[in-house]
Amino acid sequence: MDLFEEALAKAGENCRELSFEDIKALLGAGESERPRLYALADRVRSRLLGEEVYLRGIIEFSNYCSGACFYCGLRSGNKGVRRYRMEPSEILEAAGEAAGMGLKTIVLQSGEDPFYTVEILTGVIWEIKKLDVAVTLSLGLRSPEDLRAFKEAGADRYLLKHETADADLFARLRPGTTLEDRVGSLRLLKRLGYQVGSGGMVGLPGQTVPAVARDLLLMRDLDVEMAGLGPFIPHPGTPLGGSPAGSLEMTLTILAVARLVLPDAHLPATTALGTINPRGRGLALRCGANVIMPNVTPQRYRSHYSIYPGKTGIDRDPFTSVREMRLLIESLGRSEGTGYGHSPKYAYTELHSGRESGVRSQKPE
Numbered sequence: 001m002d003l004f005e006e007a008l009a010k011a012g013e014n015c016r017e018l019s020f021e022d023i024k025a026l027l028g029a030g031e032s033e034r035p036r037l038y039a040l041a042d043r044v045r046s047r048l049l050g051e052e053v054y055l056r057g058i059i060e061f062s063n064y065c066s067g068a069c070f071y072c073g074l075r076s077g078n079k080g081v082r083r084y085r086m087e088p089s090e091i092l093e094a095a096g097e098a099a100g101m102g103l104k105t106i107v108l109q110s111g112e113d114p115f116y117t118v119e120i121l122t123g124v125i126w127e128i129k130k131l132d133v134a135v136t137l138s139l140g141l142r143s144p145e146d147l148r149a150f151k152e153a154g155a156d157r158y159l160l161k162h163e164t165a166d167a168d169l170f171a172r173l174r175p176g177t178t179l180e181d182r183v184g185s186l187r188l189l190k191r192l193g194y195q196v197g198s199g200g201m202v203g204l205p206g207q208t209v210p211a212v213a214r215d216l217l218l219m220r221d222l223d224v225e226m227a228g229l230g231p232f233i234p235h236p237g238t239p240l241g242g243s244p245a246g247s248l249e250m251t252l253t254i255l256a257v258a259r260l261v262l263p264d265a266h267l268p269a270t271t272a273l274g275t276i277n278p279r280g281r282g283l284a285l286r287c288g289a290n291v292i293m294p295n296v297t298p299q300r301y302r303s304h305y306s307i308y309p310g311k312t313g314i315d316r317d318p319f320t321s322v323r324e325m326r327l328l329i330e331s332l333g334r335s336e337g338t339g340y341g342h343s344p345k346y347a348y349t350e351l352h353s354g355r356e357s358g359v360r361s362q363k364p365e
């Protein structure tokens with residue numbers, strides 16, 4: 001048996017035991033081998049997480065960012081972006097609309113924008129929790145005190161992509177920050193009781209197969225509840241503007257291997273994948289993904305949240321975005337998740353600690 005066949009057989013028996021060498025062999029799947037890899041990932045997803053696809057409504061409330069990441073259109077040095085900040089009342093209105101459409105998770109996403117103080121954000125989280133939804137934050141790095149306050153105000157989850165487990169590549173692409181600090185923040189989020197999401201980009205210039213294997217092992221070591229893996233898409237206003245984009249095939253392969261390495265983690269079918277290929281999200285849901293994040297940002301702001309160019313859905317309103325994702329789920333014969341869509345391990349803990357999982361926040365002072 002060759003290395004791929006051996007690793008696939010091992011994954012079929014106990015995917016939690018996959019080694020660095022096994023993961024590299026699976027990531028190297030050739031064209032003729034990929035269908036069996038995708039099918040196994042789909043079976044693991046079905047067995048552990050069922051047929052439900054969870055919708056997480058994402059509100060991109062500020063595109064100001066103090067960061068300078070080489071791959072991101074929101075970097076502070078990109079003067080071609082029209083910057084905006086949503087008022088707390090606008091954020092609450094968008095969240096109310098999303099909850100009214102039946103979404104059970106609201107994701108609050110922004111660049112690293114200190115304008116939104118801990119007082120502003122805890123107030124927003126507190127109000128959103130009254131809608132009986134889970135709240136996910138994706139705000140970049142914040143102080144330990146802020147993270148603790150957000151949690152106490154009721155935030156359930158935090159997304160902080162590690163981007164790449166290759167420390168040298170990380171330092172080149174995210175000047176002024178280190179992988180060590182990023183991983184330290186992820187471990188802190190776990191200690192604070194958040195369900196944690198991490199992830200990275202597929203096809204970053206300088207990325208290697210062993211580096212991707214280390215990405216997946218890092219996320220297994222961190223015991224993440226979510227892993228976001230989408231293709232790198234070059235933005236012309238960034239230093240990487242002339243680099244090639246990550247491919248559909250490589251993204252699906254990494255997603256399928258991620259399902260085997262992180263069998264009970266939530267894996268989104270990313271908007272970036274839907275941007276490089278109109279069928280991308282549907283294909284992702286067939287090889288391990290079980291989450292979609294429809295954009296519920298008011299239409300007037302959408303085109304300005306340009307992490308990468310050509311983002312799909314920027315011409316839609318929130319209702320259309322959600323309806324399209326529901327139609328996609330239906331077309332695949334799957335069903336929409338009806339609960340909060342917490343991590344299965346978290347839901348188990350909640351169940352056995354006798355706490356309700358939706359509303360458990362502490363009003364900020």
Ligand code: SF4
Nearest residue numbers: 065067069072075111
């Ligand atoms: S990746 Fe995040 S921190 Fe970096 S420039 Fe973009 S929004 Fe800012």
